[in-house]
Amino acid sequence: MDGPGFHVEIEVLEGASKSMGEIVHDQDSFELRGLCGDNQMYGHSGVHDALAEFCGRWSVGLDALSDRARNLGDLLGKAAKAYREVENTNLDALKVDPGLDPITPDPASVGPIR
Numbered sequence: 001m002d003g004p005g006f007h008v009e010i011e012v013l014e015g016a017s018k019s020m021g022e023i024v025h026d027q028d029s030f031e032l033r034g035l036c037g038d039n040q041m042y043g044h045s046g047v048h049d050a051l052a053e054f055c056g057r058w059s060v061g062l063d064a065l066s067d068r069a070r071n072l073g074d075l076l077g078k079a080a081k082a083y084r085e086v087e088n089t090n091l092d093a094l095k096v097d098p099g100l101d102p103i104t105p106d107p108a109s110v111g112p113i114r
Contacts, residue, residue, distance in 0.1 A: 013079055013083070016076050017076035018073075020072055024066050027062055028066065
């Protein structure tokens with residue numbers, strides 16, 4: 001869709017919105033907190049505890065990023081929908097050239113063409 005001073009590829013917006021939703025779904029399905037596993041895997045509780053704390057902190061950060069990605073995906077989807085509606089409305093309105101009637105003379109008022 002083109003307008004004065006801009007070009008929008010609606011499919012790209014729709015694809016980005018969908019991709020953001022997939023990213024959010026993947027993150028919602030994975031908890032970083034559980035990544036470190038059991039204490040026995042490390043041979044030292046200090047190493048396990050440090051990794052568990054690290055994963056817990058990053059999980060909070062990833063949750064915040066996921067929330068932002070969800071919001072951005074929603075906004076991209078809404079923008080794409082708005083552009084699509086305008087594009088469809090304009091196409092429906094312009095199936096016939098609206099400027100043709102004003103410039104085509106009525107044959108009865110002009111008389112025969114010689």
